[in-house]
Structures are given as C-alpha cells and as structure tokens.
Amino acid sequence: MKIVALRALGFDVKKADVAELLVQHGEEHAERLDFQTFRKLVAEMLLSRSLVDEHRRAFQLFDVMDQGAIDFVTLKRVVRSLNLDIPDEELKDMIHEFGKDGLIREEQWLAIMNAD
Template identity: 40%
Template sequence: MSGRYNSGSLKSKSIPSPNRRHQSQTAATSSSTNVSITEQQRQEIYEAFSLFDLNSDGFLDYHEMKVAFRALGFELTKKELLSILETFGEEQENGKRLINYENFYRISATKILERDPIEELKRAFALFDEDGDGLITFDNLKKVVEELGEDISDEDIYKMIDEFDLDEDGGINEQEFIDICTE
C-alpha cells in the first residue's frame, strides 16, 4: 500500500467486500487520460474508510476522515478537511457534517490519480532512510527486513546494497532508489 497504514491490521475487523457493499460504485478516472485507479487502490480506499468508521455507521466525521486520509498517505490541512466536509459532507440531525463512503472514495481516488510518482518514491525512500542520512544502508534495510518478518540473510542484504549502490558510497541514495523503482 502506498499509505502508511498496514492492511494486515485489518484482519481483526470483519470487512465486507467493497464490491458487495457498494455495487453502484464506479471506478474513478482521470478525465484527461482516462486512467482509472487499480483494484488494489480501490481496496485500500475501502479498507481505510472501513477501519476508521469507528462506529460503523457508514460515515466518517472530521477526525475519522483525517486519519483515513492519512492512512492513504495524504496529509491534509484542517482547512482542506473542513472544506471537504462542507462540500461533500451530509449534515446530520445533531448539526455535524459527515462524509459517506461514495464521496470519500471519489475524493481519495482523485487524489491518488493526482499523485506525482517521483514524489511518492521520495516518500518511500524516506521511510527506509530512518536516520535521515540520505542513504539506505545495511542497518536500515536489516531493520525493515526484521520488521516485516522476512528471512533474508545478512549476506543477501549486503548483496542487494552492493548491486544498487552505483556510486559505491556504502548505501543506496535517493536517486539510486528512484532508478531501481522506475527501471
């Protein structure tokens, strides 16, 4: 997933398939290129909505919406979030504005289509480069391997670094990372 939340955390919450619950939902497309989001991206949007619809009422309030967008990798300002609720939200009997799944999906899909792939890769690089030194080093990669529970030997990690470290500075820099991901 391109966002920061881990879909593995959803296993404890029963979530119906987005295709059954929202059969009328159509794929978001970019009008200029007619490119639609992937099935995986659709599922990520659905999972984010479902996970943060804390009271399972089919709506997100301001706070739920904020963390759902963050889970998808979007850091929206308070002003942007309030604008979304004002434009797309439904006013409830208690005066609160809430956003339903269809509108959340439409906004999220549009934002996904507007993403700059290079900026996304730079954000991904920063997740690996936890110490912020501009390199993905053996220690950085080893930590990720351990966190993911993967069984990769130290020798193989060193080989990965060596293969992609073109300037031989002991790690993979941002440009090398981008080159790896875009080849």
C-alpha cells in the same frame, strides 16, 4: 478525523488542504463524510499522484531514521519487520550494488525504481 485518515493513507495533507477538498466536493459544512464521498476523494487523490511520488513515498518508508539514505542496518530492520528471510549477505550486496559508501540515497533509489 478526515485529516488523520488521509495521512494514514500516505497523503501529506494539512487542514487547509482538506478544507479545500471538501469545498471542491460541496462538503464544506459536513460534520462527517459518508463513505462514498470519502472514497471518491481518496480515489481522486490517488489518481493525481505520479509514479515518482509513489517511489519517493516508498523510499521514505524505508528511510525510517529520516537520514536521507538507506543503510544496511535500516534495510535489515525493515526486512525483519516485514518478516522476510533475506540473508545479511544479500542485503549487503543490495546496498553495495545500488548505493555508494554503503548507502542508497533517494536519487539512487529513484533510478532503481524507474529502471526498465
């Protein structure tokens, strides 16, 4: 259950990672974690993430087809799933302004997200 909860929060962890975290916090033999300990673990993990890591994670959420790029169809699908009302022309403009060949790749996404 610990690994499922951490993955649901966006952490790409393996069982060994979770076991190491538990050892670091003196919980290696715990059948269940209390909420305070779990909260402390998650807070530490969140603080250890960099802004670039967060931007990559956001890109992966948009790249639902795992193609390494966001195209118009994918962007439209994500916008629709978020119940946003953005006209197709605006979405196409976003893709063409920030992407090449009708695609926004991860490096372009990171440049957009890190722009001042």
